[in-house]
Amino acid sequence: MTGIRDKVGTKKSRLPHVSRRSLLVGATAAGGLALAWSFWPRHYAPNLTAAPDEHIFNAFLKIGDDGHIAVVVPQCEMGQGITTLLPQIIADELGADWRTIAVETAPISPLYTNTLLVDEDSATFMPRALVPDVVADVRSWVRREWAVRHAVMLTANSSSVRMFEGPCRDAAAQARTLLMMAAAKRWDADWQDCDTQDGFVTWKNRKLRFGDVAAVAATLDPPAEPVYRANNNDPLYGKELTRLDLPAKVDGSANFAGDIRLPDMVFAAIRQGPFGATRLKSIDRKAGMASPGLLDIVLHDRWIATVARNWWAANRALDRFAPQFETAGPPISSAGIDKALKAALKADGYRIAKKGDVAEAMEGRTKVSAHYAVAPALHAPIETRTATAAPDGERLRLWVATQAPAQCREAVARAVGLPPGKVTLFPMMAGGSFDACLDHSVAVQAAIIATQIKRPVQLAWSRAEEIMRDIPRAPARAKIYATLDAAGGIDALVARIAVPSTNHEFRARLFDGTPADVAQREAAGTPDAAAVEGAGGPYNFRHFAVDHCPADIGLPTARWRGNADSYTAFFTECFIDEMAARAGSDALSYRMAMLGQAPLLARCLLTATSLAGWEGGLSGTAQGLACHSMRGSHIALVATARPSDRGLQVEQIVAVVDAGRLVNPAIARQQIEGGLVFGLAAAVGATTDYDGGVATARKLGQLGLPRLSQVPQIVVEFIDSDRDPGGVGEIGVPVVAPAIANAMFAATGRRIRRIPLSPDPL
Amino acid sequence: MTKFSVNDRPVEYRMDPETPLLWALRDASNLTGTKYGCGTGDCGACTVDIDGEAIRSCLVTIAECEGRFVTTIEGLSRDRSHPVQQSWVAEQVPQCGFCQSGMIMTAAALLRKNSNPSDAEIDAAMTGICRCGTYPRMREAIRRAGRVIRGEERIAAAPPPGIRPDDAARAVPALRPADGN
Numbered sequence: 001m002t003g004i005r006d007k008v009g010t011k012k013s014r015l016p017h018v019s020r021r022s023l024l025v026g027a028t029a030a031g032g033l034a035l036a037w038s039f040w041p042r043h044y045a046p047n048l049t050a051a052p053d054e055h056i057f058n059a060f061l062k063i064g065d066d067g068h069i070a071v072v073v074p075q076c077e078m079g080q081g082i083t084t085l086l087p088q089i090i091a092d093e094l095g096a097d098w099r100t101i102a103v104e105t106a107p108i109s110p111l112y113t114n115t116l117l118v119d120e121d122s123a124t125f126m127p128r129a130l131v132p133d134v135v136a137d138v139r140s141w142v143r144r145e146w147a148v149r150h151a152v153m154l155t156a157n158s159s160s161v162r163m164f165e166g167p168c169r170d171a172a173a174q175a176r177t178l179l180m181m182a183a184a185k186r187w188d189a190d191w192q193d194c195d196t197q198d199g200f201v202t203w204k205n206r207k208l209r210f211g212d213v214a215a216v217a218a219t220l221d222p223p224a225e226p227v228y229r230a231n232n233n234d235p236l237y238g239k240e241l242t243r244l245d246l247p248a249k250v251d252g253s254a255n256f257a258g259d260i261r262l263p264d265m266v267f268a269a270i271r272q273g274p275f276g277a278t279r280l281k282s283i284d285r286k287a288g289m290a291s292p293g294l295l296d297i298v299l300h301d302r303w304i305a306t307v308a309r310n311w312w313a314a315n316r317a318l319d320r321f322a323p324q325f326e327t328a329g330p331p332i333s334s335a336g337i338d339k340a341l342k343a344a345l346k347a348d349g350y351r352i353a354k355k356g357d358v359a360e361a362m363e364g365r366t367k368v369s370a371h372y373a374v375a376p377a378l379h380a381p382i383e384t385r386t387a388t389a390a391p392d393g394e395r396l397r398l399w400v401a402t403q404a405p406a407q408c409r410e411a412v413a414r415a416v417g418l419p420p421g422k423v424t425l426f427p428m429m430a431g432g433s434f435d436a437c438l439d440h441s442v443a444v445q446a447a448i449i450a451t452q453i454k455r456p457v458q459l460a461w462s463r464a465e466e467i468m469r470d471i472p473r474a475p476a477r478a479k480i481y482a483t484l485d486a487a488g489g490i491d492a493l494v495a496r497i498a499v500p501s502t503n504h505e506f507r508a509r510l511f512d513g514t515p516a517d518v519a520q521r522e523a524a525g526t527p528d529a530a531a532v533e534g535a536g537g538p539y540n541f542r543h544f545a546v547d548h549c550p551a552d553i554g555l556p557t558a559r560w561r562g563n564a565d566s567y568t569a570f571f572t573e574c575f576i577d578e579m580a581a582r583a584g585s586d587a588l589s590y591r592m593a594m595l596g597q598a599p600l601l602a603r604c605l606l607t608a609t610s611l612a613g614w615e616g617g618l619s620g621t622a623q624g625l626a627c628h629s630m631r632g633s634h635i636a637l638v639a640t641a642r643p644s645d646r647g648l649q650v651e652q653i654v655a656v657v658d659a660g661r662l663v664n665p666a667i668a669r670q671q672i673e674g675g676l677v678f679g680l681a682a683a684v685g686a687t688t689d690y691d692g693g694v695a696t697a698r699k700l701g702q703l704g705l706p707r708l709s710q711v712p713q714i715v716v717e718f719i720d721s722d723r724d725p726g727g728v729g730e731i732g733v734p735v736v737a738p739a740i741a742n743a744m745f746a747a748t749g750r751r752i753r754r755i756p757l758s759p760d761p762l
Numbered sequence: 763m764t765k766f767s768v769n770d771r772p773v774e775y776r777m778d779p780e781t782p783l784l785w786a787l788r789d790a791s792n793l794t795g796t797k798y799g800c801g802t803g804d805c806g807a808c809t810v811d812i813d814g815e816a817i818r819s820c821l822v823t824i825a826e827c828e829g830r831f832v833t834t835i836e837g838l839s840r841d842r843s844h845p846v847q848q849s850w851v852a853e854q855v856p857q858c859g860f861c862q863s864g865m866i867m868t869a870a871a872l873l874r875k876n877s878n879p880s881d882a883e884i885d886a887a888m889t890g891i892c893r894c895g896t897y898p899r900m901r902e903a904i905r906r907a908g909r910v911i912r913g914e915e916r917i918a919a920a921p922p923p924g925i926r927p928d929d930a931a932r933a934v935p936a937l938r939p940a941d942g943n
Contacts (some may be wrong), residue, residue, distance in 0.1 A: 010794075010908045025856070040818075065938065066927065066931075066937055066938050067931075067936045067937040067938050068932075068937070077858075078858055078859030079856075079857030079859070079894045080857070081857070083905045094840065096936070097934055097935070097936040097937075099930075099933075099934050099936075099937075100934060100937060148915070155874075167933030183825075191839065198935065198936055199934075199935070199936020199937075200935075200936060207937055209935075209937075209938055211936075211937070232869050242851060242854065242919065243854060243856075244858075245859065246850075246854065246856055246920065247842060247851060247920040247921060247923070248846040248859075249856040249859030249862050250842060250850045250851055250856065250862065250866060250920060251795065251835060251836065251838070251839075251842045251847060251923070252793070252794070252795015252796070252835035252836045252863050253795065253833065253836075254859050255794070257799075257861065258794070258798070259794035261792050261794070267789060292778055293777075295780060308783065309789070310777065310785045310789035311784075311788075311789060311791065311798070312781055312783055312784075312785040312787075312789075313778065313781070314783055325938075339785075380893060381858075381860070381893055382797070382799040382800075382805050382858075382860045382861045382891065382892070382893055383799070383860045384798070384799070416896045429858070429859070430858060430896060431797070431858050431859070431861075432858045432860060433858070434893070462801065463799065463800040463801055465800065501766045593819070614781045654918045666854050667854075670854060670857055670896075670899075673895055673896075673898050673899075674895035674896070675855055675895070676895065677892075677894075677895025677898070678893065679897055679899060680895075681893070697806060699799075699800065699802045700799065700800040700802065700805050700891065701802060701803075701804035702803040705891050705893070706897075707887075707888070707889055707890070707891060707897075708884070708885055708888040708890075708900060708901070709885035709886070709889075711897040711898065714898045
C-alpha cells in the first residue's frame with residue numbers, strides 16, 4: 001500500500017499542556033501511570049484495505065481510478081444518519097460530486113478514537129470542583145491517551161459530528177491538496193493555483209478527474225498543515241441531501257446483523273433468567289431434546305441456548321427445556337427499587353456542583369420543596385439483540401451492531417480464549433439501539449455458541465428476552481427545594497437526586513468485562529457526576545447545589561438516549577413551573593428572568609412560544625413549556641396536552657432548536673422529531689415493573705409505546721447559526737415529559753410529578 | 763401442506779407446518795427484508811402482503827398460507843419503483859430502517875384499496891411501532907404516494923439498484939467511463 005501518511009487525530013496542540021511537575025502530581029493521583037506515558041505510541045497508520053484500483057489517502061478516505069470516493073465512517077449507523085453526514089462533510093471539503101460517494105465502515109484503530117467523548121466524560125466522571133485543576137488536567141490527559149491506545153471508538157452522547165467534523169474536514173483537505181499537487185505536476189502548474197469542483201481538479205480552463213490523478217496523488221507528501229478549500233460557491237455542507245442509506249432501507253436490502261446468511265449457518269435462541277447473581281440450575285433435558293427441529297444445545301453457567309435450522313424452532317425448544325435459574329440474594333423488585341431510592345434520598349449524598357452558598361442563603365428561610373419520581377426506561381429497539389458468529393480455524397468472524405467495536409472485540413476474544421487480533425468484527429447497522437448496543441452480551445454469547453458447536457450461528461434474543469434482560473436507564477427520585485425572594489423568584493435551589501451510579505457500572509461492564517450484577521454491587525454508593533448531569537438546567541440561580549445520593553437498587557443500569565438529562569430536565573422544568581405558578585407569574589417570563597446567562601436558549605424559548613401562540617400558561621390553556629441545553633445545543637418546547645376519555649391526549653408539540661451549524665438540516669430535523677417521539681414514548685411508557693428479578697412485561701405491546709395515531713402534530717424549527725455543530729440525537733428527548741406535565745397542570749390544575757406521567761401520589 | 767406463492771414464485775416449505783410465515787421467509791427463503799421485532803403482532807416489522815391484505819407474518823403459520831399469494835418487500839417492485847418506496851425516500855422517512863419494510867408493505871396495501879385515504883384511515887391502517895419516531899413523515903409520504911398512484915405527481919427519489927458503471931459514468935462527469943477517456 002502506498003500513500004499512507006496520516007496525522008489525523010494526533011494533533012498535539014489539542015492536548016493539555018503537561019509539565020514535568022504536573023505529571024508527577026498526576027502520577028500520584030493516577031496510580032503511577034506517569035512512568036509509562038512517554039513509551040505510548042503517538043502515531044498510528046491507517047489499517048484500511050484497498051481494492052487494486054483504489055488508493056488510500058488517509059484514515060477517512062480512499063479514491064478509485066474510476067473516480068469513486070470511499071468515505072470511511074468510524075461511527076455506528078443506528079438511524080442518526082452518520083453514514084451520510086461525515087461523507088457530506090468530506091465531499092464538501094474535497095470538492096467531490098456527491099454522486100461519486102461510497103461509504104464503508106471503519107476497521108478498529110486508535111485513529112478513530114472518540115476523544116471528545118472521553119474528554120467530556122472525564123469532566124463529568126470526576127468533576128473539576130472536587131479535585132485541583134492540575135490533577136484534573138493530567139487525569140483527563142491520561143484517560144485520553146488510554147482511550148486512544150484502546151481504540152475507544154464510542155458512538156454515544158450525540159458526539160459523532162461534534163467529534164469527527166474536524167478530522168473529516170482535515171482528511172478531505174489533505175486529499176484535496178494531494179490531488180491538486182498531482183494534477184499540477186501534469187500541467188506543470190503551481191498546485192496552489194489549482195482548485196477542485198464536482199470531482200475535478202481545475203486550473204485555468206483545464207480540468208482532470210480525481211480518478212485520473214488519484215494513483216499519483218496518494219504517493220505524494222502533503223504540506224504539514226491542511227489547506228482548506230476557500231472558494232466554494234455551491235457548498236454541499238448545509239444541503240438537505242438525501243440520506244445515502246435510504247434506497248437500501250426501502251427495498252429490504254439493508255443488512256442488519258440478523259440478515260447475514262452464511263453456508264452451513266444455524267440459528268440460536270437463548271434464555272438467561274433473572275438479573276442478579278444468577279446461575280442455570282436445571283433443565284428438562286428429556287422434554288427439550290425431543291423438541292422438533294432441535295440440532296444442539298449449549299449450556300453456560302448463566303444461560304441456555306438452543307440451536308435449530310430456523311430461529312422459531314430454536315426458540316420453541318427453550319420452553320420445552322423449561323430452564324430453572326437460581327439467584328443469590330434478594331430478588332429485584334419494583335418495591336425494593338423504590339425503597340432503595342427513598343433511602344438514598346434520605347442519606348447524605350455527595351455534593352457534585354455548587355454555586356454561591358446555599359446553606360447560608362437558606363438559613364432561617366422558608367423552603368419550598370417538591371418530590372419527583374422517574375421509572376426505569378427500556379431501550380426497546382425494534383431490532384432485538386442479534387449477532388452472527390462464524391469460527392474459521394484459529395479465527396472468529398463476528399457480525400454485530402456495536403457502539404464500541406474495540407471493546408466488543410475484546411469481550412468476545414476474552415470469552416472464547418482468542419487474542420483480539422484473531423477476531424474479525426464486521427460492524428453492522430443497528431436497528432435502533434438508543435445505546436443498547438453499548439452492551440455486548442449477545443456478541444459474546446454468539447461467539448461462545450459458535451465456538452462450541454463449531455459452525456456459523458446467528459443468535460437473536462426473543463422480544464421477551466430483550467425486555468427482561470435489557471439493562472434499563474436508571475430509575476430516580478428527586479427532592480428539589482428552594483428559597484424564594486420577595487417577588488417569588490428563586491434565590492437558592494438545591495437538587496437532591498437519588499439514582500444509581502450508572503457511569504461506574506457502565507465502565508466496569510464495557511472496559512473490564514465485569515458481569516452486570518458485580519458491576520452494580522461494586523459501583524453502589526459511589527458519587528457519579530454523570531448521574532445528575534443537567535440538574536438545575538440553564539438557569540442562573542444565585543445559590544445553587546446538586547447532590548448525588550447514590551442508590552443501591554440491585555438492578556443494573558445503563559446509558560440510554562438522553563441519559564441523565566432525561567430525568568434531571570423533568571425535575572428542574574417541573575419545579576420551575578411550580579415556582580412560576582406559585583409566584584403568580586407567566587411560566588415564560590419567569591424562566592426568561594433567569595436565563596440572562598443563556599441567550600441562545602432564551603431565543604429558542606421566545607421563538608417557540610411565539611410560534612406556538614403561547615397564551616401565558618393560564619389555567620385552562622392546556623399549554624406547557626420546557627427548555628433545556630445539552631451537548632452544545634439548546635431546545636425549547638411548547639406542548640399542548642389535556643385529559644380525554646382515552647387518557648392523556650398530546651395534541652401538539654412545537655420545538656425550536658439551536659444546534660449550531662447544520663451539516664444536513666433534513667437529517668437534523670429527523671433527529672429532533674425522532675427524539676421528541678422517543679421522549680413522548682418515555683413520558684407515557686417504555687418501562688416495566690420488576691418482580692422476582694425479572695421484568696413483568698414480556699410483550700412489546702405491554703410497553704405503551706406510541707403508534708402513528710397517538711403522535712401529535714410536531715413542528716420543529718431551527719435557529720440559523722454559524723456556531724460549531726451541537727448534538728441533535730438526544731436533545732429532543734428530555735424536554736417532552738416536563739412540557740406535557742406542565743401542560744396538564746395548565747389544563748387540569750393538578751401537578752404530575754412522576755414518569756410515566758401519572759397524577760398518582762409519590 | 764405448505765405450498766404457496768412467494769413473490770410470484772411457487773414454493774413448498776419442508777418445515778413444521780406450524781412455523782410462522784416470518785421464519786420461513788427469513789430463514790428458509792433468505793428474504794431478510796421482512797423483520798422480526800416481537801413475534802406477537804405488536805410492532806408490525808414483519809408485515810407482508812397476503813392476497814392484498816397487510817398481514818403480520820409472525821402471526822400466520824405456513825400451513826395457513828396454503829395456496830395463497832405472499833408478497834414481501836423484496837417483491838413489492840423489482841427496482842424500488844413502487845410509489846410508496848419512492849415517496850418514502852423523497853420524504854426522508856426512514857432512520858434506522860428496521861421497521862420500515864413493514865411500514866411500507868402496510869402503506870402499499872392501504873393505497874391499493876384506497877389511493878386517497880383520510881388521516882383517520884391512515885392512522886387506522888398504520889398500526890406498527892417505530893422507535894426512531896419516523897411517524898411525523900409517514901402521513902405525508904402516504905399522501906404523496908397516493909398522488910403518484912392517481913397520476914397527479916411523479917417522483918424519482920430512489921435510484922434503481924444495479925446501475926452499470928458505464929451508465930453511471932454517462933450521467934456523472936466525475937466518473938471515468940470504462941474505456942478510460
